[in-house]
Amino acid sequence: MGTYILRRLLQMIPVILGATFLIFAMVFALPGDPLAGKCGERPCSAAYRAAFTEKYNLNDPLLVQYGKYVGKLATGDFGETYNQIKVSDQLKQRYPVTAKLALMAILFETLIGIVAGVLTGVRRGGFLDNLVLVSTLVVISIPVFVIGGLAQYFLGVKWGLFPVTVTSGEATVYQLLLPAMVLGSLSVAYVARLTRTNLVENLRSDYVRTAISKGLTKRRAIGLHALRNSLIPVVTFIGFDFGALLGGAIVTESIFNIPGIGGYIFRSIRSRDGASVVGAVTVLVIVYLVVNLIVDLLYGLLDPRISHD
Amino acid sequence: MTEATITESSSVADPHDAGDVGEERSLASDAWRSMRKNPMFWISATMIAVFVLMAVWPSLFTKTDPTFAVLAESRAKPGDGTWFGRDIQGYDIYARCIYGARASILVGLFTTTGTVLLGGTIGVISGYLGGWVDALLSRIGDVFFAIPLLLGAIIFLVSLPDFFNDNYLLIVLKVVFALVILGWPSLARLMRSSVIQVKPNDYVQAARALGASPWRVIRSHILPNALAPMIVVATINLGAYIAVEATLSFLGIGLQPPAISWGIDISSAIVGLRTTPHMLFFPSLFLSLAVLAFIMLGDVVRDALDPKNR
Amino acid sequence: MTVQDTTRTDTGAIRYEPQDGVLLEVEDLYVEFHTADGVATAINGVSFELRQGESLAILGESGSGKSVTAQAIMGILDMPPAVIPQGHIRYCGHDLLTMDEEQRRKTRGPEVSMIFQDALSSLNPVFPVGWQIAEMFRIHRGMNKSDALDQAIRLMERVQIPAARERVKAYPHQFSGGMRQRIMIAMAIALDPAVLIADEPTTALDVTVQAQIMSLLEELQEERQMGLILITHDLGVVADVADRIAVMYAGRLVEKAEVHELYRSPAHPYTRGLLESIPRLDQKGQTLAAIGGLPPNLMRIPPGCPFNPRCRMAQDVCRRDLPALREVAPGRLSACHFAEEVIDA
Numbered sequence: 001m002g003t004y005i006l007r008r009l010l011q012m013i014p015v016i017l018g019a020t021f022l023i024f025a026m027v028f029a030l031p032g033d034p035l036a037g038k039c040g041e042r043p044c045s046a047a048y049r050a051a052f053t054e055k056y057n058l059n060d061p062l063l064v065q066y067g068k069y070v071g072k073l074a075t076g077d078f079g080e081t082y083n084q085i086k087v088s089d090q091l092k093q094r095y096p097v098t099a100k101l102a103l104m105a106i107l108f109e110t111l112i113g114i115v116a117g118v119l120t121g122v123r124r125g126g127f128l129d130n131l132v133l134v135s136t137l138v139v140i141s142i143p144v145f146v147i148g149g150l151a152q153y154f155l156g157v158k159w160g161l162f163p164v165t166v167t168s169g170e171a172t173v174y175q176l177l178l179p180a181m182v183l184g185s186l187s188v189a190y191v192a193r194l195t196r197t198n199l200v201e202n203l204r205s206d207y208v209r210t211a212i213s214k215g216l217t218k219r220r221a222i223g224l225h226a227l228r229n230s231l232i233p234v235v236t237f238i239g240f241d242f243g244a245l246l247g248g249a250i251v252t253e254s255i256f257n258i259p260g261i262g263g264y265i266f267r268s269i270r271s272r273d274g275a276s277v278v279g280a281v282t283v284l285v286i287v288y289l290v291v292n293l294i295v296d297l298l299y300g301l302l303d304p305r306i307s308h309d
Numbered sequence: 310m311t312e313a314t315i316t317e318s319s320s321v322a323d324p325h326d327a328g329d330v331g332e333e334r335s336l337a338s339d340a341w342r343s344m345r346k347n348p349m350f351w352i353s354a355t356m357i358a359v360f361v362l363m364a365v366w367p368s369l370f371t372k373t374d375p376t377f378a379v380l381a382e383s384r385a386k387p388g389d390g391t392w393f394g395r396d397i398q399g400y401d402i403y404a405r406c407i408y409g410a411r412a413s414i415l416v417g418l419f420t421t422t423g424t425v426l427l428g429g430t431i432g433v434i435s436g437y438l439g440g441w442v443d444a445l446l447s448r449i450g451d452v453f454f455a456i457p458l459l460l461g462a463i464i465f466l467v468s469l470p471d472f473f474n475d476n477y478l479l480i481v482l483k484v485v486f487a488l489v490i491l492g493w494p495s496l497a498r499l500m501r502s503s504v505i506q507v508k509p510n511d512y513v514q515a516a517r518a519l520g521a522s523p524w525r526v527i528r529s530h531i532l533p534n535a536l537a538p539m540i541v542v543a544t545i546n547l548g549a550y551i552a553v554e555a556t557l558s559f560l561g562i563g564l565q566p567p568a569i570s571w572g573i574d575i576s577s578a579i580v581g582l583r584t585t586p587h588m589l590f591f592p593s594l595f596l597s598l599a600v601l602a603f604i605m606l607g608d609v610v611r612d613a614l615d616p617k618n619r
Numbered sequence: 620m621t622v623q624d625t626t627r628t629d630t631g632a633i634r635y636e637p638q639d640g641v642l643l644e645v646e647d648l649y650v651e652f653h654t655a656d657g658v659a660t661a662i663n664g665v666s667f668e669l670r671q672g673e674s675l676a677i678l679g680e681s682g683s684g685k686s687v688t689a690q691a692i693m694g695i696l697d698m699p700p701a702v703i704p705q706g707h708i709r710y711c712g713h714d715l716l717t718m719d720e721e722q723r724r725k726t727r728g729p730e731v732s733m734i735f736q737d738a739l740s741s742l743n744p745v746f747p748v749g750w751q752i753a754e755m756f757r758i759h760r761g762m763n764k765s766d767a768l769d770q771a772i773r774l775m776e777r778v779q780i781p782a783a784r785e786r787v788k789a790y791p792h793q794f795s796g797g798m799r800q801r802i803m804i805a806m807a808i809a810l811d812p813a814v815l816i817a818d819e820p821t822t823a824l825d826v827t828v829q830a831q832i833m834s835l836l837e838e839l840q841e842e843r844q845m846g847l848i849l850i851t852h853d854l855g856v857v858a859d860v861a862d863r864i865a866v867m868y869a870g871r872l873v874e875k876a877e878v879h880e881l882y883r884s885p886a887h888p889y890t891r892g893l894l895e896s897i898p899r900l901d902q903k904g905q906t907l908a909a910i911g912g913l914p915p916n917l918m919r920i921p922p923g924c925p926f927n928p929r930c931r932m933a934q935d936v937c938r939r940d941l942p943a944l945r946e947v948a949p950g951r952l953s954a955c956h957f958a959e960e961v962i963d964a
Contacts, residue, residue: 011448018452023461026468141601143552143572145559146593149579157583204697206740213693214806215727216758225743232745247459251556265460266560269467277464285455304790305744 005297012289017070020282024066027274069278078279081268087279090264095283098253098260101176102245105184110238113188114231117195121230122222124200132196136189144248148182148255165257179256183248187241194237198230205229232302239295243288340613350609356602364414367407375404375569387587394587402588405569406595412570413599415481416488416554421547423489424496429539431493432500433527436508436535443501450494459553461491466562477568484563488550499542503535510534541611548603555596571596633722635711635730635813642813642846643669643692643731648706650687650870652917653699659917661687661701663870669814674840674847676861676878678854678893682914684870685850689816692848693733694723710814728759732812736819738799742791748802749775749787755809774805778835797828801835808839815840818850833860854897858882866890869915869925872944875952886953886962888930924956932957 060068072079078087116136120129139147155178156164162178202208203226211221249262257263261280268276300306344350363370377400387394387402394402431450435443453461465487507513513530521530557563558572566573571592578588650662662684669675679685690696692708694715708715710730715723735741743751752774753767762770768787775783778801791799800820807815817836821829837860840847851857857864857878864881866874866889874887885891892910912929915921921928927937936956947958955961 014448015451015455018449019455022452022456023464026464137601137604138597140604141548141597142593143555143559143575143596143600145556145579146575146589146597149575149589153583206735206737207743209695210735210741210803210806211743212695213727213733214755214758215724215729216754217724220758225746228745229743243455243457244459247457250459250463251560254560266463269463272467281456281460281464284457284460288457289455303745305792 005293008293008296012293015289016282016286019285020070020278021066023281023285024069024274024278025062027269027272027277028062028065073279073282079275081273081276087275090276091261091280091283094259094261094264094280097258098246098249098262100173101180101183101249101252101258101260102242104173104176104180105187105245106238106242108181109184109187109191109241113191114195114234116188116192117234118199118223118227120192121196121199121203129196132192136192139185139189144182144186145251145255147185148179148252151178151182152255166259176258179252179258182255183245183252186248187238187245190237190241191234194234195230198233199226202226202229228302232299235298235302236295239292239298242291246284246288340610344609344613347609347613349605350613353602353605353609356598357606360410360414360599360602363407363410367411370407371401371404373401373404375400375408376567377401386585394585394591402574402591405574406571406591408569409571409574409592409595410599412481412558412564412568413551413554413596416484417547417551417599417603419482419485420488420492420550421543423485424492424546425539425543427489428493428496429500432497432539433504433531433535435497436501436504437523437527437531439505446497447501450497453491454494454498456491458488458491459556462487462553462557463560463562465490466557480564480568484554484557488553492546492550496539496542496546500535500539503538504531507531507534537614541607541614544610545604545607548600548607551596551603552600633713635713635726637671637813638712640670641668642671642711643848644707644709645688645692646707646709648688648691648708649704650684650691650696651702651704653702657918660920661870661917662691663920664706665867665870665872667865667872667875669846669848671813671846672840672844673863674837674849674861676849676851676857676864677867678851678857678864679867680852680914682869682917683867685852685867686818688867689733689818689848689850692814693727693731693816695733725759728755728812729810730812731814731816732807732810733816733818734800734803734807734820736822738796738803738823739791741803742799744791747788747790748794749789752802752806752809755806759810770809771805774809775802778802778805778839780805796824797832800824800828800832804832804835804839808843808845811843812845814846814848816848816850819852820849821856822851822853829856836860854893866893869920870917871925871954872952873926873954875944877950880951884962886947886951886958887926887955888932888957888961889926891961892929924954932961 069079076088078091080086081090116132120126120132123129152164155161163175166175166179199222203222205226207229208221208226211225212218216225246262249260250266251262252258253260253262254266261284265277265280265284267273268280431446435446462484466483469483469487508531513526516526516530554563555570555572555575558570559576561576564570564573574592575589575596578585578592581588645668646666648662648665649660652659652661665684665688667675677685677688687696687701691701691703692715696703703716706716710726715726718726742748749768749771752771753762753764756762756767756770757764760767772783772787775787780786780798780801786794791802794802800823804820815836820836821832824832833856836847836849839845840860847860849857849861861878864874864876864878865872866881866887868889874881874885874890876886881890882894885894889910896909910929915925915928921938923936923938923940924930924933924942927933930937934956940956942954942956944952944954945958947953948962951962953961
């Protein structure tokens with residue numbers, strides 16, 4: 001187990017380097033003047049331009065620039081934004097908000113998705129089953145930004161059930177409730193369908209037949225024996241879905257005006273603030289890969305047939 | 310019927326007497342047989358056909374020019390001389406919904422084709438050759454897989470040179486390019502694992518032992534048996550890519566006005582949700598139906614291909 | 620041993636006592652499968668009884684209805700598509716088919732128990748084997764975790780699993796096929812049931828392991844005086860274990876006899892065909908006679924005797940009239956118009 005984790009962590013290093021280099025190359029190497037708009041309406045002075053170029057190694061070949069950047073990154077220095085604000089401070093301020101949002105979304109999709117999947121899987125073909133099947137299809141089909149807009153207007157503005165936007169820098173759980181549900185809505189539908197499909201398949205398995213012939217109650221045969229097996233792929237899905245959730249946070253955070261990492265990345269991309277983008281995305285990629293590693297380990301715990309030796 | 314309930318019942322349902330031996334059916338025709346009986350298949354296929362027709366030949370559905378503004382009638386409600394009303398610029402919303410199909414369908418089809426070709430090829434090479442080639446390709450796939458699709462696409466699109474933005478088709482291709490570059494690894498992984506599953510089978514080994522070339526083995530023995538999972542996922546992805554295109558346009562990053570896209574129209578309508586909900590409703594409806602059609606088709610194909618569901 | 624000492628009275632209000640030595644009585648049982656393609660009659664009026672301490676083998680090809688019979692007794696048929704339009708299955712005089720579901724559930728395990736063909740898929744892959752055996756004691760006896768696990772270890776020792784104490788926490792996939800089937804058996808006999816149904820218990824195993832499992836079953840059956848129903852397609856397997864054999868074909872019983880008599884002189888052409896298709900060392904050089912043709916499609920059973928298209932002795936009467944199961948010699952039943960001639964042949 002220990003060697004497995006070590007091996008996986010070592011394997012992660014080239015992936016992180018590759019992914020960040022990709023982002024770095026896209027953000028820094030492509031045309032567009034990084035100084036545009038830095039000095040207001042006027043063009044920047046030659047002296048400022050030279051200092052700027054020097055500071056960000058803009059004259060070096062791309063690989064060298066990247067090498068220098070990674071070198072600094074390794075010491076925890078994420079660089080500065082073009083407005084001389086430390087990127088790491090920005091990240092420290094914004095990541096907790098997005099983390100809170102993402103965790104709430106995952107909690108929401110896991111709880112509601114699994115419950116809906118179990119209820120429909122057990123009573124196949126019933127009213128509830130059809131209702132959930134249709135409504136999950138609808139949720140999957142309607143893009144998040146439409147759902148977000150509608151939810152904000154109806155649940156927030158019109159009926160006043162939830163706060164409409166996040167007003168302070170410190171987003172509270174209550175303020176994030178609606179955004180988290182919007183963010184998790186697509187995944188809720190997928191989790192429900194995945195749980196249902198797997199449960200239906202497992203209900204026909206030999207070991208559930210054995211459980212029934214052992215004289216277990218239906219409740220135990222389904223709720224313990226079949227469900228335990230059905231949840232293995234669901235856990236994997238939730239882990240892999242984490243990346244999509246982080247991407248979706250960009251949309252959700254912009255709709256609900258949440259001061260999280262998604263909105264930050266989005267604004268930084270638009271203003272070509274390279275250091276901010278690369279820094280934020282690097283952290284995001286690392287988080288994503290670590291989550292995937294955890295999911296893999298969890299998978300081994302849930303399914304004893306998978307061996308990590 | 311639930312065939313897996315008991316081993317006995319499966320042989321019960323099987324036509325067993327000598328006269329029925331000829332009924333042995335291939336997986337593909339079997340799948341087609343069960344799909345034909347499924348109303349969901351016909352509903353989704355019809356919807357897709359309509360959307361494709363809309364994309365190819367929009368003037369078949371409307372004679373109105375979607376870029377012809379009647380500012381005086383801006384924000385007109387549905388029925389005031391137009392079917393779906395007019396938007397803030399005074400454009401006919403119905404016409405814009407029809408013309409908006411093109412961007413979505415093009416992005417969806419091209420991206421799916423691209424990811425299938427790129428991901429499929431890399432997956433087959435990985436799975437068939439194994440060894441260091443597999444290790445290298447898999448790590449490269451991991452790199453792209455580690456970047457969330459939407460995030461990567463945004464960075465990519467913002468970074469690409471602006472001269473792309475001159476021509477409608479070029480912008481579409483730009484979006485497609487970004488999505489293919491970021492989207493292929495999932496299909497490559499899928500294909501790789503199918504190939505690895507199929508490869509040890511006796512018929513593949515026999516073909517190799519008989520001296521068939523790798524290309525021939527892959528084409529006539531591995532592909533037909535490893536393709537099914539990829540078709541299913543690709544169909545569902547097609548719907549997802551349409552949604553991503555709309556999201557990018559919504560964020561102002563994919564297609565830009567004056568190009569017509571459901572995403573752009575939704576983006577401009579969402580602020581006026583309170584007073585002019587129809588401006589949001591119709592493009593959202595079209596977009597959702599297009600996504601729904603492909604997801605439904607994917608579901609139907611999966612059910613048809615999965616023998617456990619029969 | 621505590622395992623055997625536990626009385627069978629704490630399972631519910633009903634106290635099950637064999638009636639005149641009869642444990643299980645199946646009477647005129649029908650099972651149909653209602654599918655999209657039509658109705659298949661899997662069991663077509665089957666009757667038999669099982670006495671205390673008796674081993675009954677039910678023999679037949681796949682599709683003959685032998686496994687469906689076992690599943691109907693156990694109450695694990697999927698209904699729908701399965702339907703039981705008529706018949707009775709009485710356990711100690713109580714009809715299992717009309718019993719309320721909670722009562723019936725309580726009979727599964729302590730009264731009637733079953734082991735399956737494929738132990739790998741029949742054991743839950745994500746729970747340790749000891750836990751799965753212990754579950755019987757926890758559910759039916761209300762035992763606490765550690766006591767139940769002690770019992771599980773004892774049972775694993777009883778079915779001769781080496782190093783039971785160390786392996787009690789291992790998972791099914793970590794055992795060999797034969798060991799897994801022993802675990803299935805341990806689970807099935809955990810609560811000392813009166814009836815044990817073994818559905819092709821050795822089909823998935825190597826020949827040498829087959830013999831070990833069969834002798835274990837025989838031993839346990841004698842030790843606990845269980846009624847054993849052995850479902851199999853393999854005549855060779857049953858010879859040593861079974862007292863009586865019931866042969867099924869196309870959902871019907873076609874012959875029933877004491878095992879040695881059946882071997883010595885079968886009373887149905889189908890049984891004779893089965894016996895002739897067993898390779899025998901003492902008849903080296905002779906051609907093995909396989910039964911030609913295939914069993915009928917259960918949605919289109921031919922008129923008359925269902926075996927007639929494959930029968931070498933078939934006459935007009937066989938294609939016209941369904942032969943009844945009748946006593947053709949003392950203690951011997953056969954459903955063949957020419958049973959007497961078959962016996963004498």
